[in-house]
């Protein structure tokens with residue numbers, strides 16, 4: 001999740017990610033493509049593939065998983081930030097790709113424009129509503145849409161080899177929670193503003 005509610009054109013956006021293991025936990029694996037640069041800083045990890053205190057400049061197209069050696073093991077964790085710099089020019093976009101666990105062919109590639117506020121191709125209704133006071137962050141919105149498509153029966157059953165891929169579990173990632181809570185925060189702001197108008201005139 002973005003740590004600060006600022007994600008306009010040219011802005012540096014540090015996003016926090018907390019990954020941890022436990023019985024039955026699975027984060028699956030997907031690929032993220034982003035036209036803007038991302039820098040990962042690992043603030044503290046235990047039994048993870050990223051050592052504590054390391055920096056990593058990711059490739060524009062990179063694999064994402066929990067980075068834990070054994071994600072079903074209690075006590076394993078990775079606390080990282082991923083900072084991206086928002087574009088000031090047109091064309092910022094990203095994509096999420098899922099591959100078949102068996103034959104490794106693409107199941108789905110979900111690509112979308114993620115132009116920030118202030119960029120020439122920004123769409124204020126792309127991820128939320130133009131009246132929002134708290135912005136929906138493009139990557140969380142994209143993650144929720146991606147998983148909805150990825151888990152549909154048409155996509156989950158591989159067109160190439162017929163393998164029935166497991167349901168992608170959104171719970172360890174929590175993108176849907178952040179999208180839902182941001183939506184409610186905006187609605188609550190408007191509810192209060194509306195009520196104040198009624199009461200105070």
Ligand SMILES: [Zn+2]
Nearest residue numbers: 100103158161
């Ligand atoms: Zn397959």
